[in-house]
Amino acid sequence: MKTASAAVVNFAPEKGSVEIREILAPEIGDDDVLLEVANVGVCGSDLHQWTADHSWPVNYPVVLGHEFGGHIVETGKNVINWKEGDRVVSETAAVIDINNPMSRQGLYNLDPTRKGFGYGVNGAMTRFVRVPSRCLHRVPDKLAFEQACLTEPCCVAYNAVVENSRLKPGDRVIVLGPGTIGILCAAVARLCGAEVALVGLENDRQRLEIAKLYGCEGIIGDATEWAKRRDGLGADCVIDAAGSSITLKIALQLVRPNGWITKVGWGPQPLGFSIDPLVQKNVTLQGSFSHNWPVWERVIALLAGGQLDVKPIIGGVWPVTEWHEAFEKMHSGEVVKSVLKPV
Known part of the structure; x- marks a missing residue:
């Protein structure tokens, strides 16, 4: 008989509709594994569902959390190349249509029917x-789960900076x-050989450090x-990673003619300003959403090899039953990233 475990559940669309509930371990299908979670990161999207200012559909009630890793404890009968005890992290595309044209190109992250964990x-x-x-990736023994569970946000950053921008060594890049x-976009841009400035507000001083x-x-x-320091024309690339629409206007002011803006931050507000500078400057505006299998493999290699270190952004590890404190510390800006541990 399966035992119940504590879960952080978003149960309704109203603000503050998150609580601890006891749930049974799920039944798995023939192509699934049952994963015992070691650590799970708290994402800004988890906070947005808690504060009810998100802009995506949610299947209530739902257990939050999509940045996670752990050990396989059970495998479905069709599962090959995986066994009990394997250390893994999981991609976020929990439900996809494998026959969708985007999925058939390997871009299942862009399948309109995609449904994610959390x-x-x-x-x-x-x-x-x-x-x-199909969502699993192997985690080397030397990579602790407290860091490995943050593979997902690293993949978001890698996809935005490497796959969806045209950075070259020596480029000047501003991250908003x-x-x-x-922070992770800035770190990845530095790995690409760019000069990087990260821009925030007065209350972001600790994060900028x-x-x-x-x-x-x-x-x-x-x-x-800073944008105009080299030749007066602006930054080669601006990566908009802020959760507000108005930062696109700032990006258009900072980018150089024939430059590049990659928008990875969500902003549900109407723009309320002209995008004529996009035309006048001949600027490329690129969206970036999620990630796919090859991105995960490369990011895990970077994490395991030490080229990309997420330890500086981890503000602490809390038991899942203390989710509220972990959420509050992120929401207030006291920590960059909270990590939870199931009990």
Whole structure:
């Protein structure tokens, strides 16, 4: 008989509709594994569902959490190449249509029917989670789960900076928004050989100090001087990782003619300004959403090899039953990233 475990559940669309509930371990299908969660990261999207200011559909009630890793404890009868005890992390695309044209190109992250852990299906802020075996990636023994569970936000950053931007060594890059994704985008841009400035507000000072550990310059407020420092024309690339629409207007001001803007941050507000500078400057505007299998393999290699270190952004590890404190500390800006541990 399966025992019940504590889970962080978003149960309704109203603000604050998150609580601890006891749930049974899920039944798995023939192509699934049952994963015992070691650690799960708290994402800004988890906070947005808690505060009810998200812009995506949610299947209530749902267990939160899509940044996770752990050990396989059970495998479905069709599962090959995986066994009990394997250390793994999971991608977020819990439900996809394998026959969708995007999925057939390997871009299942862009399948319009895609449903992710933590909003479309039950996520990992609990002890056991059902995971399709196609989502799994092996975690080397030397990579601790406290860091490995953050593979997912690293993949968001890698996809934005490497796959969806045209960075070259020596480029000058501005990242707007020093949240988890912004800091990681800045770190990945530095790995690409770019000069990087991360821009935030006065209350982001602590986060900007963390960015300096990655070799980035931290700027509070106006980044115009830094953008134009080389030749007066602006930054080669601006990565918009802020959760607000207005930062696109700032990006258009900071980018150089024939430059590049990659938008990875969500902003549900109407724009309310002209995008004529996009035309006048001949600027490329690129969206970036999620990630796919090859991105995960490369990011795990970077994490395991030490080229990308997520330890500076981890503000602490809390038992899943203390989710509220972990959420509050992120929401207030006291920590960049909270990590939970199931009990």
